[in-house]
Amino acid sequence: MxxxxxxxxxxxxxxxxxxxxxxxxxxxxxxxxxxxxxxxxxxxxxxxxxxxxxxxxxxxxxxxxxxxxxxxxxxxxxxxxxxxxxxxxxxxxxxxxxxxxxxxxxxxxxxxxxxxxxxxxxxxxxxxxxxxxxxxxxxxxxxxxxxxxxxxxxxxxxxxxxxxxxxxxxxxxxxxxxxxxxxxxxxxxxxxxxxxxxxxxxxxxxxxxxQCLGFHNGQSWMRMRNVFGPTFTHSAAVACLDMVHEGAKAYVDKLPQLAANPSFNTDGRVPFLLSVADGFTKIPYFLTARVIYGAMTAxxxxxxxxxxxxxxxxxxxxxxxxxxxxxxxxxxxxxxxxxxxxxxxxxxxxxxxxxxxxxxxxxxPRPPILGYWEEFESGNITLPELLQTIDELLILNLDVITHVISWCISLVAEHEAVKHELCEEITAHQDDLPAYIAKSDTHLHRCLAESMRIQPFTIxxxxxxxxxxxxxxxxxxxxxxxxxxxxxxxxxxxxxxxxxxxxxxxxAINVRNPYWGSDSTFFRPSRFIGLKPSELRYNVHNFGIGSRKCMGQYVGMHIVKALVVNLFDTYEVKLADESEIKVDKSGWTPKAGGFLKLARK
Known part of the structure; x- marks a missing residue:
């Protein structure tokens, strides 16, 4: 619920x-x-x-x-x-x-x-x-x-x-x-x-x-990674895709209830305004929480x-x-x-x-929190290590995932050709949207990669x-x-x-780098077509380097893509102020601000 x-x-x-x-x-x-x-x-x-x-x-x-x-x-x-x-x-x-x-x-x-x-x-x-x-x-x-x-x-x-x-x-x-x-x-x-x-x-x-995982080093880090890592592997993230997709779809259907303008139709047929930052803060948080705690009551x-x-x-x-x-x-x-x-x-x-x-x-079904708790009870991890790592996964990263979602949605909404191509691709994959979300060779994936390139969540x-x-x-x-x-x-x-x-x-790596050409500051997802991971390894930075890359990257990317797919599949999406994307600086990482103008298709 x-x-x-x-x-x-x-x-x-x-x-x-x-x-x-x-x-x-x-x-x-x-x-x-x-x-x-x-x-x-x-x-x-x-x-x-x-x-x-x-x-x-x-x-x-x-x-x-x-x-x-x-x-x-x-x-x-x-x-x-x-x-x-x-x-x-x-x-x-x-x-x-x-x-x-x-x-x-x-x-x-x-x-x-x-x-x-x-x-x-x-x-x-x-x-x-x-x-x-x-x-x-x-x-x-x-x-x-x-x-x-x-x-x-x-x-x-x-x-x-x-x-x-x-x-x-x-x-x-x-x-x-x-x-x-x-x-x-x-x-x-x-x-x-x-x-x-x-x-x-x-x-x-x-x-x-x-005491959280990200602050540990060496054998201590390996010990904790073995406890928390299996929940967030690529295969585990794919196994959660149906839950993530259904949760995103249910949330997007209820967006008219969050309308910033007071006079609107609750079915969303009449265009309404939605705060970009506020509209996409809670849902990625709760989708991540459900991965850890299982299905949650209201x-x-x-x-x-x-x-x-x-x-x-x-x-x-x-x-x-x-x-x-x-x-x-x-x-x-x-x-x-x-x-x-x-x-x-x-x-x-x-x-x-x-x-x-x-x-x-x-x-x-046994949610991961039970496995974590049993590791604590057996003495393999301490209670501070358990609780602070969940804090790291959920609360510390709340601004991060909101930043990524808000910029991806705003940049796609701002560029009509990119948006049109995305909507056509979503329509073509209606038979199995979760499988489409999991793919990495799509226009959808390139939109996310490009938004993270030019608007990294940390400079x-x-x-x-x-x-x-x-x-x-x-x-x-x-x-x-x-x-x-x-x-x-x-x-x-x-x-x-x-x-x-x-x-x-x-x-400097993602934008000012000569590798990205003279239009490096522009949002152009097609630039990723045909690029191999080996070419990108040192020319773009997203989730860290080596074995210490962000543990939740696969779950996080699936959540972002599921929200983008369901939003653009359900609504006509435009920026309320088409002259520029506003910036919301209320958190430690600046998110896209301003308002979206939505009308149900």
Missing amino acids: SAPILPSSTQVAKNSPNLQQHFQTRKLRDLSPSGNHMITTCAKWRAMVMAGMLLSRCFCDIGIFQTSTRRVPSSSDFHVGQENEHDDYRHLGTVRDHYRPGVLYAPNMGNCNLGVLLSTFNPGILRNSQPVSGPKWKFPNGLIIERFINGRLSSEKWREYGPVYRLWSGLRPEIVITTPKDFKNFSSDANDHGKPHNMNLGWFIGESLG TEEDELWRITQIRSSLTPYFFIGIPYRSALATRLFDRGAIARLREFEREWTDFHRTIVHKRRAEGG FTPGEYSNQVKNFDGILVKPGVRPLLLFHASPTLTHPSPKTQILLDVL
Whole structure:
């Protein structure tokens, strides 16, 4: 059963206070999204932030020691501030209200001296390497915001530093590569790549997701992949296709109920408007959930969505940086954030205990959640590993799959010739639509591939490290950073030395790459006709590299294609504003925004 229509995660109130007034009076609100504290002077703010950074994270970020307290299973909804045409950070909700370069963080303080020190003593490259340039380190978080939240603009801006350049995540260096040649070089040992501790983002994300599959390395990663991987293989995804297709069809039939314009016919015969971002947020989420939990009742879906909203409101803490990079600083500055995380952990745990109990009592087909739970009960995985991996699969990827769906639908709707060819192809495969959805040699598949090429869900990949020195035209990237000798005598203060993270600029590979020709910025699905996987391997990036490619890629692509097929088969689809596709920046990855104009065929 499908759940009743609820507001999506992008529908949040826009009534946060204007922090510019606080800046003008030099009474700056605390960084905390909970907004419970007031720092009355810039001097006091600077002193406390510097103290917190130097005492609680400087050592961690350069590899001296690391806190590792972790638990699984919080939280008030956050509000998006008023739109400001000069504000490039407005699309991350609360982050926009609490991070304004040059306003709240006083980025000029210590930039020069500390940036020079970092470049000298923790450059991320070997001493005999060619020098590497890049944007300057910014107080206090490096370039986290620019990389994650404003990636497309930053990618264009940072081209001036050449094909290989350096960014900073906190105090840690990150090396960015931009060419197919370097992509191939980096991928040569891809199966042995690892992820840096807490993705170089600090304590709060580690406390929330640090035990999930994507954060593990080596044998630990293999152990967990063997538990969760079988649910998401290609053959398993194909076996779920009938369920995915029927779920997508049922949802598309009910789209008139989501109409943005109040006066319309409920049968959809009269054209109606549908928000692109809001209209396709919940359905991919619940289709993925059904793969894990089996068929769900409306009550179960309602409860899952309620808890998901709690968890989604924690996401801004992952990217804000200080104080959330440090356990000590978070406890000092924003205990409310920790309380909301613990609230989520409790509810997330209770939900899964209840689901497992009900599925065992029901008998019948065994959904994967029962197998996962039995692995926990046998001691093969821990409860945090189980729950945080499901969080990774469902909640963390909610914005990702919504991004992919919204852009694919909007780009097809915008291009009449592409849309006409797709509708004809769908009509020709009416006898077996699930089998058609599974194919990879169709116009449908090329539409999806092309939309992901020009609108990747992340501009900079989640970084990985190599255990080998990587040589990018003389720039020799370190495979590790040694802890300071002062702390070697105490095993309690040392930890495995962090690796230099290497990122891929996806926009450079997917769009600016000469391989794609002079029309690389245009949506032209036919460009994929006749291209072999071997030709595409280092000229397009979608789901990662090597054995660590996104585990849910097959299920995710089937869900997207099932929704596209049923939408264009059922309705005449046009953009409400035919002059351009709007962009919805309410999540951590920008989705296609604006409205579709739909009329049932």
